[in-house]
Structure formats: C-alpha cells, structure tokens
Amino acid sequence: MTIGATSVTADQLDVLMSHSNALQGANRFKLGLFGLNVDNACAITTIDGVFHPTWNNVKRLTRMADAAGFEALVPVARWRGFGGVTNFNGACYETFTWAAGVGGATERAAVFATSHVPTIHPIVAAKQATTIDHITGGRFALNVVCGWFEPELEMFGATIMEHDERYAYATEWLEVMKQLWTAEEEFDYSGRYFRIRRGFHQPKPIQRPFPPIMNAGGSGVGRHFAAKYCDMIFIHIKGQDMETARKDVDEVRLLARKEYGREIQVWANCYCVIGDTDADALKFREWYVREKGDWQAVDNLVRIMGLQSGVLPKEQLEGAKYHFIAGWGGYPLVGSPARVADDINKLASVGLDGALLSWPRYEEGLTRFIDEVMPLIQQAGLRHPASTKEAQRTTQRV
Numbered sequence: 001m002t003i004g005a006t007s008v009t010a011d012q013l014d015v016l017m018s019h020s021n022a023l024q025g026a027n028r029f030k031l032g033l034f035g036l037n038v039d040n041a042c043a044i045t046t047i048d049g050v051f052h053p054t055w056n057n058v059k060r061l062t063r064m065a066d067a068a069g070f071e072a073l074v075p076v077a078r079w080r081g082f083g084g085v086t087n088f089n090g091a092c093y094e095t096f097t098w099a100a101g102v103g104g105a106t107e108r109a110a111v112f113a114t115s116h117v118p119t120i121h122p123i124v125a126a127k128q129a130t131t132i133d134h135i136t137g138g139r140f141a142l143n144v145v146c147g148w149f150e151p152e153l154e155m156f157g158a159t160i161m162e163h164d165e166r167y168a169y170a171t172e173w174l175e176v177m178k179q180l181w182t183a184e185e186e187f188d189y190s191g192r193y194f195r196i197r198r199g200f201h202q203p204k205p206i207q208r209p210f211p212p213i214m215n216a217g218g219s220g221v222g223r224h225f226a227a228k229y230c231d232m233i234f235i236h237i238k239g240q241d242m243e244t245a246r247k248d249v250d251e252v253r254l255l256a257r258k259e260y261g262r263e264i265q266v267w268a269n270c271y272c273v274i275g276d277t278d279a280d281a282l283k284f285r286e287w288y289v290r291e292k293g294d295w296q297a298v299d300n301l302v303r304i305m306g307l308q309s310g311v312l313p314k315e316q317l318e319g320a321k322y323h324f325i326a327g328w329g330g331y332p333l334v335g336s337p338a339r340v341a342d343d344i345n346k347l348a349s350v351g352l353d354g355a356l357l358s359w360p361r362y363e364e365g366l367t368r369f370i371d372e373v374m375p376l377i378q379q380a381g382l383r384h385p386a387s388t389k390e391a392q393r394t395t396q397r398v
C-alpha cells in the first residue's frame with residue numbers, strides 16, 4: 001500500500017491498521033447489504049414489499065443485519081432515478097450522511113459511504129469520512145466510484161469525463177485523501193486536477209493509516225486502480241461458470257500482489273431470492289421480473305450504460321435486462337435456503353472473500369436469509385454465529 005509517497009509493507013500494515021473494522025474479522029466468507037439508501041434498492045420491479053428509503057426502514061434493516069453479524073452496509077451513490085413507472089432509485093439518501101446515521105444506529109458492521117469522486121472535493125470527503133470513523137469507533141469504509149450515469153453528473157453542470165480519465169481523476173482524488181489522512185505536517189499537492197496548498201487534516205481517522213477503500217472497477221483500468229489503491233474489489237461473475245469465476249478471482253489477486261505488492265479482498269455482488277423450494281423461488285423471480293418488472297426504467301438504464309441493441313446481441317441484451325431487473329445485474333442466488341447456502345459455498349470455494357446481497361422484497365428476504373440460510377452457512381464453516389465474540393474478532397487484514 002502507498003501512503004503519500006511512502007510504501008508500507010504488509011507487516012507494517014498489520015501494526016498500523018486498527019482492529020475495529022468487521023471487514024477484517026475472522027469469518028471466512030463475509031456478507032454485506034447493498035442499496036439500503038435508494039428507492040427499490042436493487043430490484044427494478046413494481047411489486048409490493050420492495051425497500052423504500054424512510055429512516056425507520058433504514059434503521060430497522062441495518063440493525064437487523066448488524067445483529068446477525070453482517071460485515072458491510074454499502075449504500076449506492078445516486079442523485080436521480082432512471083425513469084419508468086418506478087423512477088427506479090430516484091428517491092435516495094446521500095451516502096456520507098446515511099453512513100453517519102447508520103453508524104450511530106449500529107454497533108459492529110463496517111459502514112460505507114459511496115462517493116462519486118467528481119461530486120465532492122477530497123478535503124470535504126476526507127473530513128466527512130474521518131468524522132464518521134470517529135462516530136463509529138473505527139467502522140467506516142469508503143466505496144470510490146467514478147460515475148457513469150451521465151444525467152446525474154450533468155445535474156452538477158459537469159461534463160462526464162472519458163472513461164479512463166475518470167480513473168486518472170479518481171487517482172489524484174484518492175492520493176489527496178490519503179495524504180490528508182496520514183500527513184502529520186502540512187503538505188502541498190500539485191496534480192492535473194487538484195492543487196492543495198498547505199493541506200491539513202485533524203483529527204486523523206481512528207483506523208490507521210486510513211479506513212478501508214473499496215472499488216468496483218470492471219474494466220482493465222478500473223481493475224488496476226482497485227489493485228493499486230483499494231482494499232476490496234468486486235468481480236462480475238458471468239453466467240454460472242465457477243471455473244471462470246475462480247480464474248477471475250485469482251487474476252485480480254495476482255495483479256494486486258505481483259504488480260503492486262498488495263493483498264486485497266475480492267467480493268461479488270449478488271441478488272437473493274429465497275423460496276420454500278427451488279421451483280418456488282424461480283417462479284417468483286420470473287413473475288417479479290417478466291410480469292412486474294419496470295421495463296421502461298431498465299431500457300433507460302441500459303441505454304445510458306451504452307448497452308442498447310446494436311451494441312450487444314439481442315439475446316445477451318435481454319439476459320442483461322432480466323438480471324438488472326432481478327437485482328442490479330448481480331450474481332443470482334435463487335432457490336430454497338439449502339440451495340442458496342450451497343451456492344454461497346461455491347462462491348467461497350472459488351476464493352471470494354465475501355458478497356454484497358440484496359433481495360427484491362428486502363425485509364422479507366433478509367429475515368428469511370438470517371433465519372434459514374445463515375445457520376446453514378455457519379454449519380458449513382464459512383461463518384461463526386454472530387453472538388460468538390470470536391466472530392467479531394479482527395484477525396485478518398483488509
């Protein structure tokens with residue numbers, strides 16, 4: 001890891017890192033919640049029971065997950081919706097203030113903010129992050145995103161940067177953040193995008209040298225960014241192909257290790273549909289996607305992503321839309337509790353460190369997951385029961 005201009009070895013990191021963050025905990029396979037700050041969370045559907053961002057809902061669900069031992073609570077950085085009858089994600093909470101509130105309401109899980117780097121100056125972001133790290137006693141983590149949804153960035157009066165330049169900007173942004181978090185003396189920074197004069201930041205975060213950083217870059221340049229500067233990266237699992245997933249996990253770990261001398265956690269984003277039987281779960285998914293999906297919203301989404309027909313073959317595009325509606329294009333964990341637990345076992349066996357989860361009917365799904373799936377993955381040895389102190393002990397470095 002590089003702190004300012006100084007390279008820090010893994011041993012030094014062990015000493016430097018605080019031991020308060022659940023992301024460093026002992027569970028072999030870690031779990032997080034995704035999207036509990038945006039309307040509908042991750043399912044682009046008109047069914048009843050989807051998540052709506054009221055503060056009572058946020059508090060109830062994040063506390064439920066926290067008590068069950070989930071390690072990560074990750075919000076989505078969003079500023080406007082995708083249209084359609086749901087205006088998917090249109091109503092949303094800002095993520096630093098969300099993290100401060102969730103941090104006050106919970107006790108153990110890592111609480112993330114997701115920051116679109118072009119929307120906030122790093123001096124402000126570093127200060128907010130440090131404040132939340134103090135509020136939470138060292139449980140803050142930061143998801144760094146560059147922004148791809150043009151209409152939301154246009155609201156800021158900014159032109160969206162060309163893809164690779166977004167990461168060049170994010171690199172400087174993060175360098176400034178890290179210097180603020182670590183420099184004991186005032187510093188100057190002169191880059192292409194930022195000029196800092198006598199940079200100063202006190203107090204320092206509780207987590208030393210700074211809170212864990214996550215990134216979900218999928219492109220070549222995104223992966224290098226994550227491997228070089230971040231502590232957690234996401235891979236996208238294509239189809240049901242576990243061998244490809246294993247190669248992908250190995251590849252990204254090796255990239256971080258060989259090119260940058262760093263160890264990183266590798267996670268996946270999954271959506272979860274639990275039924276009494278596999279057939280029930282599949283039937284329910286088919287209904288909430290095909291019959292009740294907000295197809296206008298997903299059409300808008302894929303067009304903005306540049307995936308419209310003509311770019312992707314028709315069949316592939318339809319498949320992508322289906323999984324976007326089902327759960328933001330995540331890896332499907334669909335079936336009976338035993339099937340879902342078995343699939344999580346497979347994810348762990350290809351070397352993944354954890355998964356972010358969401359459910360179409362969030363509260364109902366999370367409740368079933370805690371009651372019916374968690375015991376199975378504990379029995380499988382992937383996790384300790386949440387009540388065991390050992391489960392919260394921090395032995396592994398992020």
Ligand SMILES: Cc1cc2nc3c(=O)[nH]c(=O)nc-3n(C[C@H](O)[C@H](O)[C@H](O)COP(=O)(O)O)c2cc1C
Nearest residue numbers: 076077114145146147148216217218219222234269
């Ligand atoms: C788990 C996960 C969370 C993400 N969160 C956000 C987000 O909150 N806001 C956002 O604009 N993009 C988000 N993204 C998109 C990524 O930041 C990134 O743009 C995308 O994965 C494409 O990678 P690339 O930028 O390397 O092409 C997320 C992606 C994943 C997989």
